Amino acid sequence: MAKKNINEMSFLDHLEDLRWHLIRIVVGVMVCATGAFLxxxxxxxFLxxxxxxxxxxxxEVLCNLATRLGLSESFCFEELPFEIQSRKLSGQFSAHIWTSITAGFVISFPYVLYELWRFISPALHDNERKHSRGFIFIASFLFFVGVLFGYYIICPLSINFLGSYQxxxxxxxxxxxxxYIGLIRASVIASGLIFELPIIIYIxxxxxxxxxxFLKKYRKYALVLVLVLSAIITPPDITSQIVVAVPILILYEVSIYISKIVVRNQKRKEKRNNIPKA
Structure with missing residues (x-):
């Protein structure tokens, strides 16, 4: 059956359309989760x-850097002083299932965005769809950069500090x-979503x-919020908080620039539309 025009669709039709998009998202995540399970x-x-x-x-990178700078060699060690164990009968199986689902979501994130975009795009004008080209690629790129940042920066900083603290x-x-898995999952997913800040500001x-x-006016409050956020998701030492805070502040400044571009384009469009025809 041919899909109805969006102007002809009732509220229930929109719900039905959304339901099928959500079903396809779940199927896509589960397919990727099955691959991760295997x-x-x-x-x-490895991961x-x-x-x-x-x-x-x-x-290894932090150890070499600390050695060259003559700083504390807290990252130079042969073994982390802790052991990982499962204390529940179903602990390892549950960890396998939920880790696979998390990995499935991360892997299928571009497809999740694609399905959401397919649901939203019919409500946009042609020029809005034109200016939104590349949305899926950019949003996915930022998400994966955030995931890598969380995995290679936040996770080892947190694990090294908390695992060796006595x-x-x-x-x-x-x-x-x-x-242990909960810390990695929270760090990776939270970082991926935080790196979506420019997309959120754009919308x-x-x-x-x-x-x-507005963003410039509350920049100083954003700085405090970023520092608090950094203190929450990283160990309570200044170096780790700075390492996490700097990329987030850069994203905030990039978001201000993106907001400027959007407003400037909107003003140009309004000015062009207000020019009387000859």
Whole structure:
């Protein structure tokens, strides 16, 4: 059956259309999750447990950098002083299932955006669709950059600090598998979504909820918010917080520039439309 024109669709028709888009999103995520489930050795031994090993690339880079600068060599070690264990009968199986679903979402993120775009795009004008070309690619690129940032920066900083922190030499860190994976999942997904800030600002500016002047006016409050956010998702040391805060602040400044471009284009369009025809 041919799809109805958007102007002819009722509210229930829109809900039905959204339902099928959501079903396709779930199917896409589950297909990718199935692939991740079958690639158990790669997902867990290489990716999940990578930051728990002393030869992880981030530790090696930070160790070399700290050695050259003559700073503390807290990232130069042969082994992290903790063990990962599962204390529940179904712990490892549950971790396998939920990690596969998370990996499926990350892998299928461009397809998720594609389905959402297919649902939204019919409501846009032709010129709006034209100016929104590349949305899926740019949003996916930012998301994957954020995921990599969370995996290679936030995860090792957090794992190294929390895994080696001790209140007493009598207490040994035996970390539960679900807590360890939860930290990685939260760091990776949160970073991926945070890196979508320019896209979010673009959309908010387009619909008139945000302006460049508003972003500039509250820049100092944004700085405080970024520092608080950095303190939440990283260990409580200045170096780690700066490493996380700098990219987010750069994204904020980029968002201001994007907001300026959107407003400037809107003013040009309004000016062009107000010119009387000869």
């Amino acid at each position: 690639a158990k050795s790669f997902i867990f031994d 999940i447990f990578g930051p728990s090993k002393a030869n992880f690339v981030t530790y 209140v007493s030499q009598q207490v040994h860190n035996d970390i539960d598998l679900s807590d 908010l500016t387009r619909i008139g909820l945000v302006t460049p002047e």
